Amino acid sequence: MNNVENNLWCEYSDLPSPLSYKNKMVHFEDAKDFTPCYTPVEIFKMGIFGGSYFQIQTQLPLDFVEELGGIEYGRQEDKKKNFYGVISGSSLEWWENQGLIHKDDPNGWVEWYVKFYYGRRHPDDSRQIQRFKSFISRHMGMIRSYETKGKDSPKTKQNLLQWAWDYTIDLKN
Numbered sequence: 001m002n003n004v005e006n007n008l009w010c011e012y013s014d015l016p017s018p019l020s021y022k023n024k025m026v027h028f029e030d031a032k033d034f035t036p037c038y039t040p041v042e043i044f045k046m047g048i049f050g051g052s053y054f055q056i057q058t059q060l061p062l063d064f065v066e067e068l069g070g071i072e073y074g075r076q077e078d079k080k081k082n083f084y085g086v087i088s089g090s091s092l093e094w095w096e097n098q099g100l101i102h103k104d105d106p107n108g109w110v111e112w113y114v115k116f117y118y119g120r121r122h123p124d125d126s127r128q129i130q131r132f133k134s135f136i137s138r139h140m141g142m143i144r145s146y147e148t149k150g151k152d153s154p155k156t157k158q159n160l161l162q163w164a165w166d167y168t169i170d171l172k173n
Contacts, residue, residue: 026117026164034129036164040114041067048110048162050077055092056106061118088155089162100131113164136165143167 025035038046041064044053054060054073065071079087095101095108102124105112112128139160146153160167 028116030121031116031125031129034132036113036132037166037169038161038164040064040110040117040164043110043161043164044068046161047081047083048158049082049089050079050087051081052077053110054107058106058111060111060114061120064114064118082158083161084154084158086154086158088158102128110162132163135163136160139163139165140167 025037026039028034045068051072052074054071057073060071077087079085082088092101092108101108102112104122104124105115109128109131112122112124113132115122116125116128139156142153142156143160146156157167
């Protein structure tokens with residue numbers, strides 16, 4: 001367990017969902033509507049952003065860096081390092097051009113999530129939680145659409161993983 005105060009600590013729980021599924025989710029005492037499926041360390045170890053997420057050096061929680069076994073910055077993305085073996089998502093430059101990057105989290109949403117998970121609370125939290133919910137809703141709609149057509153989308157699944165979501169959890173069922 002990390003060194004975060006108890007009132008900010010999040011943990012896995014097997015709480016039954018009101019949406020008829022039961023799964024391990026990450027729960028935050030002070031953000032009950034934000035329930036990712038994976039911790040930051042889990043998504044990095046599973047394989048996201050081709051091993052090249054942290055392009056801009058930034059201060060990260062020491063517990064995260066230690067649990068992950070260190071951070072490498074600015075590496076080229078390698079699809080073999082991604083869980084689904086594909087490159088997915090938009091570039092950091094694209095996100096910056098859309099105005100979606102906060103100056104305190106220059107690497108984007110996942111950096112925000114790492115810091116939130118390890119206890120930082122920030123004025124940008126509600127916007128980032130809303131982005132998470134919107135992203136999951138849109139991309140799960142894509143998964144359902146592909147499935148009804150008998151198709152698969154490893155890129156959409158990789159995108160969901162990069163937002164700490166397990167695509168097998170369908171909020172509509």
